[in-house]
Amino acid sequence: MRLWLAALAVTVVNWLMKAGGPLSIGERRLPPAAIRVVGLIAPVLLAGLIVTELGGKRLDWTQLAGVGAAGILSVLRVPLLPAVAAGIALTAGLRLLLG
């Protein structure tokens, strides 16, 4: 019962967070300065996600190599899925070689 209630509470809080914009701001439009801030949230969030995903536990250079390879391939115009798949293969290969 304790688990179910905790999960339910987190679910409801999550719904409220996602609904927070429409519920709090309603029909009002944001001023230009706020629109500029809002436009920067997506790239900033992505940068933060990369940092927290790579450095969240402890730095692992085999993981960094795979992620870096995917990034380089993407810059070279390789599509998203093959680029990521190549990164996974490189990391798995390195771990296999290093035992």
Added chain:
Amino acid sequence: MIAIDRTGFAAGVRLGLGPAGAGFVLALSFGAEAEARGWGLGLPVLFSALAFSGSAQFTLLTALSGGTVAAAVASAALINARYLVMSVALNDSLRGSRLSRALQAQALVDASFVFAHRDDGRYDVSRLIGASLPQWVAWVLGTAVGSLTAPSPELMHRIGLDVVFPAFFLVLALDELRRSRRAFAASLLGAGIAAALLLVTDPGYALLGGTAAALIGLIPERDPGPAKITEETS
């Protein structure tokens, strides 16, 4: 009630397939970990279907083992406070009544929010919803498979599955950074803040703190540069 543009929705579904694959892998670990902690099958799957939030679900799972329910719920809520920021950002692009807009905003997840971001700074809501659909299916399915099969974290690490999410985020970030110099500067600052906060706190809080870098948007642009806004709103 919700006007969905079919083209945008279909584009979103296609874009969402990549992160859906990554989400499936993460959901496998969530299901396996929940099973190992005695959550059974029903609760993790229902939790994934209704909450649809990796960061909050993992936080609750770990925090419950070491503390009170109230503290665990508060941690899971705080870790998702970034959705409040994203929801405010999305509000101007939503249509319909307040309730309808609140419902549309439930499609918010990190990757979809980025996919929905348009060059003019607004958000394509049909694309947002389309991108979240395959991710939701994969998230729920992955949780069920993880709970039933309980794959070992060691095996998942050995085959390099921890590369999936950061690699996706990096590729998406490279696209975002091409948009403007200011986005590049804000991203560098956000990454720096998140990295510094990581030294003293959990990833969820570091991520939330990093979003403060978007405040550099408050500084008026001296030189509009490539006349981006006028060009794209015309």
